[in-house]
Amino acid sequence: MAVLEIRKYPDEVLKKKALPLETINGETQRLIDDMVETMYAAPGIGLAAPQVGVSKRIIVIDVSSREEQMPLIVLINPEIEEAGGFVDSEEGCLSIPEFYSSVRRAERVVVKGLDREGKPVRIEACDLLARALQHEIDHLDGVLFVDRLSTIKREFFKKRYLKRTVSATAGVSAGGKI
Ligand code: NI
Numbered sequence: 001m002a003v004l005e006i007r008k009y010p011d012e013v014l015k016k017k018a019l020p021l022e023t024i025n026g027e028t029q030r031l032i033d034d035m036v037e038t039m040y041a042a043p044g045i046g047l048a049a050p051q052v053g054v055s056k057r058i059i060v061i062d063v064s065s066r067e068e069q070m071p072l073i074v075l076i077n078p079e080i081e082e083a084g085g086f087v088d089s090e091e092g093c094l095s096i097p098e099f100y101s102s103v104r105r106a107e108r109v110v111v112k113g114l115d116r117e118g119k120p121v122r123i124e125a126c127d128l129l130a131r132a133l134q135h136e137i138d139h140l141d142g143v144l145f146v147d148r149l150s151t152i153k154r155e156f157f158k159k160r161y162l163k164r165t166v167s168a169t170a171g172v173s174a175g176g177k178i
Contacts, residue, residue: 001033001034001036001037002034002037002038003034003037003038003041004034004035004038004052004053005052005053006038006042006047006051006052006094006095007050007051007052007053007095008095008096008097009093009095009096009144009146009161010162011053011095013050013053013055014050014051014095014139014142014144015142016050016055016142017055017140017141017142018048018049018050018055018056018057018139018140018141018142019055019056019057020056020057020077021056021057021058021076021077021114024076024114024116024117024118028058028076029116031049031054031056031058032058032060032074032116034052035047035049035052035058035060036060036062036072036074038052039060039062039094040062042094042177043177044094044177044178045061045062045063045064045128045132045177045178046059046060046061046062046063046132046135046136046178047059047060047061047094047136047178048136048137048139048140049140050139050140050142051094051095051139057076057077057078057140058074058075058076059073059074059075059078059133059136059137059139059140060072060073060074060075061073061075061129061132061133061136061178063128063129063132070129073123073129074115074116075111075113075114075115075121075123075133076113076114076115076116076118077113077114078111078112078113078133078136078137078140079111079112079113079137080109080110080111080133080134080137081109081110081111081112081122082109082110083106083108083109083110083134084106084107084108084109085106085107085108086104086105086106086107087104087105087106087107087131088102088103088104089102089103089105089131090102090103091103091131091135091145091178092145092177092178093135093144093145093177093178094177094178095139095144096144096145096146096161099146099157099161101145101146101149101153101157103145103148103149104148105130105131105134105135106130106134107126107127107130108124108125108126108130109124109125109126109130109133109134110122110123110124110125111123111125111133111137131178132178135178136178146158
């Protein structure tokens with residue numbers, strides 16, 4: 001396994017709509033293993049393939065904390081089947097270091113996709129896991145969490161971030177970077 005380079009905003013690959021996988025082979029599984037290692041090394045709680053420069057629909061998530069151990073989730077071609085409620089919470093992203101902002105997301109989601117072996121899976125999630133799933137699936141559609149901010153907040157982000165003075169606004173996210 002290898003730790004891959006994480007692409008940072010405004011890298012073009014982060015804006016592209018990723019392609020679904022038609023076959024899952026050893027190469028796919030090696031990529032997944034590298035993504036998992038890269039996520040843990042960052043450290044982050046989620047990673048999408050475009051964040052390592054691969055425009056394919058694969059995400060990995062592990063929202064474990066010191067208090068609670070959670071399973072590693074690997075999803076190929078994930079799709080949100082159902083979404084309900086909404087909640088505002090602070091978010092960060094491994095591709096946008098040192099910037100955090102509150103984003104509105106569905107409170108709970110049902111997501112279907114394929115696991116590392118290509119077997120169909122269905123995940124019912126709420127709280128942080130639901131947020132991470134939505135954040136990572138957004139990455140597959142070329143959408144970053146800053147795209148979901150109000151126009152004023154987004155303009156503020158762009159000005160500050162591109163001048164690399166964003167650390168002045170940085171906070172510590174309880175949820176970790178996804
Ligand atoms: Ni992200």
